Amino acid sequence: MHEKMNLLRELQEVDQELVLIVTERTRYEEELQEIGEEREKIQQMADELSTQLEALKKEESQFQQELLAEKDQIEKVEGRLPEIQTQKEYVAVLKEIDMAKKASIETQTKIAEKDKAISELQADFDEKQTKLAAITEKSDARKAEVNKIFAASEKTCKARRATRDSLAKDLPNSLLSKYQRIFSRRGGLAVARVVEGACLGCNMQLPPQQYNRLQRGTELQSCPHCNRLLYIEQA
């Protein structure tokens, strides 16, 4: 029985190491995912700004067109001045020129407002682009580091799995599956040491008769409280 317990203890050590490696990998994957999500968020903001910028630029260019048309209109009306015959006509034309100039000033104000909005958005967009470049660099560098770590841990995993297989080969299937069931249900501890009659898996005291049987070492003992497979350190 000692021999089987020793195999199980070795197996547990390897399994615990494998669990640690998997946990560590998951942590790295989550870290990379977080960086990717942050990058995606900034990218989305930059895309939105870019769309807004385009719309503003389009509006601004429409106002520029209007301004040109208004300038033409002013010139056209002013061109009529030399041909004017009557005072009444003269007043009417001057009024028309005045209105056209007012409209032109209004359009210029609108253009100035758009230009201001465009330059503000542009600054915001440039800032996002800078951030995006920085986070992309950071993310690429971290990815390269993590890939190296993964390659190394993959090697370790392979070696440990080989060890695991060779240990498992020498254990009866029923015992192996019992061990695996407890290992996954009991937080990666299926084989527990007993010290002074207490199971160190759950810290509960074993019945004295069972403790005696465990000391005799003739049959496999499970903790009556946590079901873990028990061993005592041989003096």
Ligand SMILES: [Zn+2]
């Ligand atoms: Zn126990």
